[in-house]
Amino acid sequence: MPNAPTTPVRLKDIARDLNVSVMTVSKVVRGCADVGAETRGRVLARIKELNYQPNWVARSLAARRTFMIGLIVPDLMHSFFAEIAKGVSAAIRPLGYDVVICNSEEDSAVESSEVDRLLARQVDGLLLASAQAPSSHSLFERIEARGVPYVLIDRRFAGSRASYVGADDEAIGRLATRHLIERGCRRIAHIAGPPLTPGVGRRKGYQDALSAAGIAIPDSYVVHATDDASGYLAARRLLALEPRPDAIFGYNDPTAAGAMKAILEAGIAIPGEIKVIGAGNVHYSDLLRVPLSTIDQSSTAIGQQAADMLIKSISSKRKRPARTVLIDPILVPRESTR
Amino acid sequence: MPNAPTTPVRLKDIARDLNVSVMTVSKVVRGCADVGAETRGRVLARIKELNYQPNWVARSLAARRTFMIGLIVPDLMHSFFAEIAKGVSAAIRPLGYDVVICNSEEDSAVESSEVDRLLARQVDGLLLASAQAPSSHSLFERIEARGVPYVLIDRRFAGSRASYVGADDEAIGRLATRHLIERGCRRIAHIAGPPLTPGVGRRKGYQDALSAAGIAIPDSYVVHATDDASGYLAARRLLALEPRPDAIFGYNDPTAAGAMKAILEAGIAIPGEIKVIGAGNVHYSDLLRVPLSTIDQSSTAIGQQAADMLIKSISSKRKRPARTVLIDPILVPRESTR
DNA sequence: CTGAAAGCGCTAACAC
DNA sequence: GTGTTAGCGCTTTCAG
Numbered sequence: 230m231p232n233a234p235t236t237p238v239r240l241k242d243i244a245r246d247l248n249v250s251v252m253t254v255s256k257v258v259r260g261c262a263d264v265g266a267e268t269r270g271r272v273l274a275r276i277k278e279l280n281y282q283p284n285w286v287a288r289s290l291a292a293r294r295t296f297m298i299g300l301i302v303p304d305l306m307h308s309f310f311a312e313i314a315k316g317v318s319a320a321i322r323p324l325g326y327d328v329v330i331c332n333s334e335e336d337s338a339v340e341s342s343e344v345d346r347l348l349a350r351q352v353d354g355l356l357l358a359s360a361q362a363p364s365s366h367s368l369f370e371r372i373e374a375r376g377v378p379y380v381l382i383d384r385r386f387a388g389s390r391a392s393y394v395g396a397d398d399e400a401i402g403r404l405a406t407r408h409l410i411e412r413g414c415r416r417i418a419h420i421a422g423p424p425l426t427p428g429v430g431r432r433k434g435y436q437d438a439l440s441a442a443g444i445a446i447p448d449s450y451v452v453h454a455t456d457d458a459s460g461y462l463a464a465r466r467l468l469a470l471e472p473r474p475d476a477i478f479g480y481n482d483p484t485a486a487g488a489m490k491a492i493l494e495a496g497i498a499i500p501g502e503i504k505v506i507g508a509g510n511v512h513y514s515d516l517l518r519v520p521l522s523t524i525d526q527s528s529t530a531i532g533q534q535a536a537d538m539l540i541k542s543i544s545s546k547r548k549r550p551a552r553t554v555l556i557d558p559i560l561v562p563r564e565s566t567r
Numbered sequence: 568m569p570n571a572p573t574t575p576v577r578l579k580d581i582a583r584d585l586n587v588s589v590m591t592v593s594k595v596v597r598g599c600a601d602v603g604a605e606t607r608g609r610v611l612a613r614i615k616e617l618n619y620q621p622n623w624v625a626r627s628l629a630a631r632r633t634f635m636i637g638l639i640v641p642d643l644m645h646s647f648f649a650e651i652a653k654g655v656s657a658a659i660r661p662l663g664y665d666v667v668i669c670n671s672e673e674d675s676a677v678e679s680s681e682v683d684r685l686l687a688r689q690v691d692g693l694l695l696a697s698a699q700a701p702s703s704h705s706l707f708e709r710i711e712a713r714g715v716p717y718v719l720i721d722r723r724f725a726g727s728r729a730s731y732v733g734a735d736d737e738a739i740g741r742l743a744t745r746h747l748i749e750r751g752c753r754r755i756a757h758i759a760g761p762p763l764t765p766g767v768g769r770r771k772g773y774q775d776a777l778s779a780a781g782i783a784i785p786d787s788y789v790v791h792a793t794d795d796a797s798g799y800l801a802a803r804r805l806l807a808l809e810p811r812p813d814a815i816f817g818y819n820d821p822t823a824a825g826a827m828k829a830i831l832e833a834g835i836a837i838p839g840e841i842k843v844i845g846a847g848n849v850h851y852s853d854l855l856r857v858p859l860s861t862i863d864q865s866s867t868a869i870g871q872q873a874a875d876m877l878i879k880s881i882s883s884k885r886k887r888p889a890r891t892v893l894i895d896p897i898l899v900p901r902e903s904t905r
Numbered sequence: 906c907t908g909a910a911a912g913c914g915c916t917a918a919c920a921c
Numbered sequence: 922g923t924g925t926t927a928g929c930g931c932t933t934t935c936a937g
């Protein structure tokens with residue numbers, strides 16, 4: 230029998246049934262200590278009986294907190310951000326929070342409007358892998374003016390006074406490049422990322438490692454790309470150079486995977502003639518044509534730590550000082566740099 | 568200067584400033600027609616000036632709608648579900664809705680509690696790629712009793728009277744298998760999925776196609792797996808069989824990719840000695856060791872259509888009849904079945 | 906066209 | 922321990 234939709238049970242209903250005040254029931258629901266054992270028992274029984282579920286909208290309005298946080302990422306399809314989202318959920322769920330995930334499509338205007346929507350929904354805090362221009366600050370100021378705590382992820386911004394959690398990008402660049410040097414490569418090219426802190430930092434690490442080893446590289450050895458398709462194109466440009474690079478460090482795994490495709494298509498052997506390394510350790514890296522060496526950046530940990538920090542600053546009354554947490558990268562050598 | 572957190576502007580503030588009633592301002596905000604042009608102008612000006620943003624929690628409580636929908640998926644890391652999430656967001660955002668995404672971790676109890684949380688948050692509707700046992704119905708009954716519209720995605724359940732949007736799984740199985748037959752394969756093995764409708768349907772399609780072609784297959788040619796790791800293991804079992812299969816149809820791309828890894832490791836040529844096909848057309852399929860032939864199931868379209876249907880039943884006062892939408896699969900032939 | 910009255914379901918603060 | 926008084930910020934309904 231399709232039972233007709235029932236109106237949800239309210240505190241009021243339970244209170245009436247039991248001849249107690251709404252307040253008492255509310256206290257029991259929230260687990261306040263100051264309720265008589267006998268009363269509490271009756272209330273609890275009735276709650277279970279009626280399967281009472283608090284209305285969180287009403288609760289949020291009255292308590293002035295929603296126990297919701299917003300997470301904004303540039304692209305959920307990128308497994309790095311999906312993994313962060315997962316880490317965030319896992320970290321906050323047990324604490325009674327829910328997360329609203331938004332896609333900015335790597336567009337700063339979209340992101341800006343997403344932030345406004347989330348603020349209008351009164352989220353208690355925000356996690357932001359921001360698509361703002363590096364020097365922008367108006368969005369951050371808007372959030373700060375509202376007094377809503379937020380934590381930056383993956384990308385840092387000088388215009389924000391918020392805490393940050395992300396990989397140590399310079400260390401990633403150094404680690405990858407040093408690995409290639411140790412493998413005997415000397416003509417090491419780099420597929421650099423967009424002009425955001427991860428791309429910039431990794432490139433700096435790359436250059437530092439080369440300098441430290443006394444290796445000079447022509448400017449043409451650094452090209453740009455963002456994903457597998459552009460990585461493929463970028464690699465084709467590198468392959469046309471004289472002398473041809475003997476190694477390519479892709480700023481993330483998709484660009485490196487795209488590069489591998491171009492290299493193999495050109496009939497060049499990996500790792501025999503060219504070694505390749507990426508960063509991110511995306512899940513499919515070891516299913517690729519040649520299993521891809523990479524730098525793991527513990528995405529889940531990034532999500533969890535960021536969530537932890539956010540919840541802490543939500544809970545603490547007084548504003549806490551901004552912290553920067555850099556997660557140590559780990560080399561994952563595979564066939565592509567053997 | 569770090570400006571101190573300001574209290575958000577309320578309707579009341581604007582009304583006071585302009586000497587009109589709160590009601591009038593509220594009407595302007597919502598775009599009601601019955602407000603004088605002059606009044607509306609003043610209100611609008613002040614709204615912009617103060618950058619007024621409606622408080623959605625209060626609005627939701629009063630209006631008894633939140634304009635939020637919940638989306639529950641078994642695993643955001645699986646790009647199929649990430650893509651669905653993206654399609655859903657894209658479809659509902661322009662309509663003024665937001666989506667709360669939850670991970671059930673493929674666990675029915677977790678899912679059940681997620682649903683309860685979302686209902687407690689008064690979501691206007693639910694999108695469910697459910698991890699319930701095939702014969703279960705209690706969760707669906709709970710949702711139905713509440714009168715909250717919901718749409719099933721990817722997996723169908725006899726115990727639910729909700730609409731469904733997903734790929735045509737039997738067609739996927741037939742398409743893949745027929746393709747292998749056309750390529751000259753006769754000993755076609757199958758890595759079947761878990762006992763949910765996608766796995767079951769694809770297997771049925773596989774068997775139907777074989778029967779139609781008059782091909783008999785030993786039971787041992789059907790093994791089970793869920794992801795790349797178990798697909799790898801499953802393929803190793805298949806490779807030990809006598810006679811060895813000359814083709815493998817993986818119920819999804821990860822299992823097929825895992826199978827390819829096992830096959831290549833065994834020194835067997837793809838597609839020369841064994842052809843492989845998957846389903847899902849995940850983004851990295853053509854970056855694999857051998858570009859993977861697959862069946863595309865238009866994940867984004869699934870998300871969009873499901874969202875559309877949900878919004879429609881939210882908007883329409885009277886309950887609409889359940890519909891089943893099957894998205895036509897498309898063959899994407901690549902190197903692995905050349 | 907405008908506004909007053911009456912909540913939505915819950916909680917904070919303080920009496921009893 | 923228990924209950925009362927006042928809202929949270931907005932919308933609904935309906936009278937002017």
